[in-house]
Amino acid sequence: MNKLHDEFGACMIGENSAFRFLCGENMDEISEFFESKTVQSGEVLWKEGDPSDYMAIISSGKLEIKKQTEIEDKHVIVGIYSSGAVVGALGILDGRPRAVTVSAPEDVSLIIVTRENFSKLTKTKPELGVKLLEGMLLSVSMRLRYSYERLAKFF
């Protein structure tokens, strides 16, 4: 639990962090719903098309977000996510398979929450659920902003 607490602390740094709207005391209250997970350099967290039932928030390290192109086995990196970023938010909202492949170009520490635990969190602590969801929405909205900036560069 102490390790998880340290990782929560790391995730709170950064203005676009999913935990931006939660204070340290809030984090203690919700930590029971989360687990920590590490991904070694070179490993794949999930592949495009995999089943989807959890989301992750990066506490340290970077993740590469890749999308399959029209050429078989050719991927393009559509994003590089770092501390505080949410990956796989659709995994707790929607049962569809993963839309992207996520891999670790370096060692990464994550905080993960399953769909089941997220649902328990928001039902039992809706005030904290609101703060967490606002942070997740901020994180995903900022990724969309960057993605649109990148699209605009192609024209």
Add this chain to the structure above:
Amino acid sequence: MNKLHDEFGACMIGENSAFRFLCGENMDEISEFFESKTVQSGEVLWKEGDPSDYMAIISSGKLEIKKQTEIEDKHVIVGIYSSGAVVGALGILDGRPRAVTVSAPEDVSLIIVTRENFSKLTKTKPELGVKLLEGMLLSVSMRLRYSYERLAKFF
């Protein structure tokens, strides 16, 4: 109020709608925090760089999301949003200026919520705030998914 109620109904249609997780009764409870707004064909809802203090959900019609390119006065359409979609979610989370220009290629009906009213809603009705935020996160996450699909096509 009846008109707003009808528009809420329209927004609930569609699996990626921001109101997907709210039932009709929930909508009645939160309608006091929203206002309806219409945008005529050819009008601009906001321009990239404008101040930002509200978000909108489309109840009918389509909005074009445009991003300035490196060439002066040249914009590229990065998305076309339809019924149920959230536009300007960052407006209620973050004080930064608008990241995109939003215009109406046809008559559009919107439901809007100011940052102040959104904050009141989530404080007084956190359970409904959770459901609304989950729907908003779904809507924005699906846009990010489409945006990544589009980026992958350039390679």
